[in-house]
Amino acid sequence: MDPYSSATALAAAVRRRELSPVEIADTYLDRIARYDPELAAFTWLDADAVRAAARRAERQVVEAAREDLAVLPPFHGVPIPVKELTQVEGQPATYGSHGVDDRPRTLTEPVVRRLLDAGFLLMGRTNSPDMGLLSTTDNSRFGSTRNPWDPERTSGGSSGGAAAAVAAGLAPVAHANDGGGSIRMPSSACGLVGLKAGRGRVPQRIPGWEHATVEGAITRTVRDAAALLDVMSVPDRLAMYHAPAPERPFADEHGRDGGRLRIGLLTEAPTGMPVAPECVAAAEHTGRLLTALGHDVFPAAPSFFSERAIVGYTQTVLDAALWAAPYDRPELAEPHLRFRMERAAGKHSGEYTRAAALLAEESRAVRAQWGRDFDLLLTPTMACPPPPVDALLKEANDDPGGPRATETRMISFTAVCNITGLPAVSLPTHTSAEGLPIGSQLVAGPWDEAALLRVAAELELLDGWPDRRPARFPG
Numbered sequence: 001m002d003p004y005s006s007a008t009a010l011a012a013a014v015r016r017r018e019l020s021p022v023e024i025a026d027t028y029l030d031r032i033a034r035y036d037p038e039l040a041a042f043t044w045l046d047a048d049a050v051r052a053a054a055r056r057a058e059r060q061v062v063e064a065a066r067e068d069l070a071v072l073p074p075f076h077g078v079p080i081p082v083k084e085l086t087q088v089e090g091q092p093a094t095y096g097s098h099g100v101d102d103r104p105r106t107l108t109e110p111v112v113r114r115l116l117d118a119g120f121l122l123m124g125r126t127n128s129p130d131m132g133l134l135s136t137t138d139n140s141r142f143g144s145t146r147n148p149w150d151p152e153r154t155s156g157g158s159s160g161g162a163a164a165a166v167a168a169g170l171a172p173v174a175h176a177n178d179g180g181g182s183i184r185m186p187s188s189a190c191g192l193v194g195l196k197a198g199r200g201r202v203p204q205r206i207p208g209w210e211h212a213t214v215e216g217a218i219t220r221t222v223r224d225a226a227a228l229l230d231v232m233s234v235p236d237r238l239a240m241y242h243a244p245a246p247e248r249p250f251a252d253e254h255g256r257d258g259g260r261l262r263i264g265l266l267t268e269a270p271t272g273m274p275v276a277p278e279c280v281a282a283a284e285h286t287g288r289l290l291t292a293l294g295h296d297v298f299p300a301a302p303s304f305f306s307e308r309a310i311v312g313y314t315q316t317v318l319d320a321a322l323w324a325a326p327y328d329r330p331e332l333a334e335p336h337l338r339f340r341m342e343r344a345a346g347k348h349s350g351e352y353t354r355a356a357a358l359l360a361e362e363s364r365a366v367r368a369q370w371g372r373d374f375d376l377l378l379t380p381t382m383a384c385p386p387p388p389v390d391a392l393l394k395e396a397n398d399d400p401g402g403p404r405a406t407e408t409r410m411i412s413f414t415a416v417c418n419i420t421g422l423p424a425v426s427l428p429t430h431t432s433a434e435g436l437p438i439g440s441q442l443v444a445g446p447w448d449e450a451a452l453l454r455v456a457a458e459l460e461l462l463d464g465w466p467d468r469r470p471a472r473f474p475g
Contacts, residue, residue, distance in 0.1 A: 001023060001024065003031055003169035004220065006223060006466070007078050007228070008223050011075045014057075014061060021057035022054045024077060024078065024079065025051055025054035025123070031169060039145060039148065039164045039170075040161070041161045042125065043127050043128075043161065044091065050122075057121060058077070060076070073117065073119030074230075077119065078120055079120070080123060080174060081171050084125050084126060088105060088112050088122065091122075095128070095132070095326065096130050096132070096137075097327065098329075099328060099331070109215075111204070115231065118231035126164075127160060129334075130334045130337055131337060133340075135392060136393065137158060137159075145161045147386055148168040148472060149167070149190065149191065150435070153389065155189055156185040157185065159177065160189075162218045163189065164190060173220070176217055178194075178214050178216060179208060179212050179418055181381075181411050181414025183214075185382055185426070187428070188382055188428070188437065188441075191437030192428060193218070193425065193427060193460075194218050194426040195449070196214055196424045196425065197449055198421055201243040202216060202232045203215075203233075203234075203239045210356050213418070214418070217232070222254060226250040230251050243447045246450060254453065254457045257454075262375045263377070264299070264373065264377045264378065265284070266299075266300050266302065266378070267379065267380060268301075270413065271412040276383060279382060279385070279438055281438075282429065282439065282440050283378055286459065300373065302373065302377065303365065304416050305416065305419065312351075312355030312358055316344075317356065319340045319344035323344035359419055367446055379413040380413055380439075380440060383412040385436055392407050395407070422444065422446060423448060423452055424441055425442050425456055426440070426441050427465070429463050442456070
């Protein structure tokens with residue numbers, strides 16, 4: 001079988017009895033054993049448990065064949081890894097840190113429960129930086145995840161293990177989550193589709209970082225992104241809130257005509273940081289593709305957050321979230337994180353409340369621009385190409401209170417979507433002169449993932465990115 005097949009294609013092959021879940025699992029487990037020592041995409045893997053689950057899935061296919069294969073869930077027998085920041089009963093969850101032990105957990109997060117209900121087979125855990133608070137996947141516990149397109153470069157973060165696994169054909173899709181760009185930045189770095197859903201779309205047990213974090217997946221195709229969003233977004237009546245129900249299943253948006261859209265093009269970073277020419281070129285190239293598809297693309301200069309609001313978020317909200325993180329031994333956290341915990345301890349709850357209120361107030365004005373000034377916003381996903389492995393971790397640990405220029409460039413276009421709760425997607429429509437994927441980001445109005453999926457499907461058909469594969473990892 002082709003290890004670069006989409007999850008929807010593999011599921012269809014299982015239903016047609018052209019592939020067995022055992023054959024699929026064996027293919028990916030063999031590739032993990034062969035290639036992951038170079039990549040460090042995985043932190044934990046129970047191959048025997050994966051094969052046992054695949055055999056059970058295979059028996060269910062045989063039994064269902066006598067009745068009706070329609071009784072099988074949509075992704076029956078397809079493997080998926082889970083990110084190290086997410087708990088699964090019976091698996092460790094170290095959060096990528098020396099400060100958390102590797103005891104088996106006793107609960108399964110809602111997003112994982114939905115993946116299991118959809119028929120996925122859990123296949124190991126993927127690497128993340130310590131507590132997810134870094135834009136690359138570098139940590140001292142598991143090492144640094146490398147980019148399949150260039151092993152001297154980072155795969156991005158914090159879902160860099162997930163992205164490297166999919167890009168190298170070690171998994172068809174991968175669970176991920178995003179608190180400031182952690183699905184979209186690795187997708188850009190590794191040439192993949194990274195959809196960040198709108199706030200409340202995918203249920204969470206505890207919304208993190210003042211409701212900025214979301215659960216999701218990294219995929220190779222838009223069809224997979226849509227289908228996974230359908231299964232992950234099954235409402236949870238115990239959740240604090242949930243997004244409005246979509247007009248139709250997200251999978252039905254693929255190939256649907258959404259009409260001519262007004263798409264604003266922004267290539268100047270909201271942070272004021274310089275944007276690398278190849279990142280500008282990526283967004284402009286995507287703009288030309290969208291124009292060819294009949295959309296109205298024009299320069300835009302949207303307004304975002306005040307400096308006071310951003311400082312409140314980065315130095316009060318995120319510091320407080322880290323102070324409350326589930327460490328067993330916080331003194332073993334990375335030095336830059338210990339610095340932030342100490343800084344958080346010097347503030348009081350009123351400062352947090354004031355910062356959160358300002359973010360909520362300013363977010364309303366930011367969100368109001370969608371539908372008024374443009375339908376979608378097009379930007380580079382990052383303001384720089386993927387930096388060298390370990391560069392960000394060294395930058396952070398060497399000067400924890402410093403400006404962190406490289407990381408700021410990486411999150412310049414992505415973090416605003418988390419603070420506002422807007423849905424966004426990174427698409428791999430460009431390649432640099434060095435052969436590195438460079439993504440473009442599309443941002444939609446509140447809960448309008450459907451518009452993103454329609455336009456992304458149009459671009460995929462025109463661009464053909466699913467056929468691009470890193471030469472170091474042949475299929």
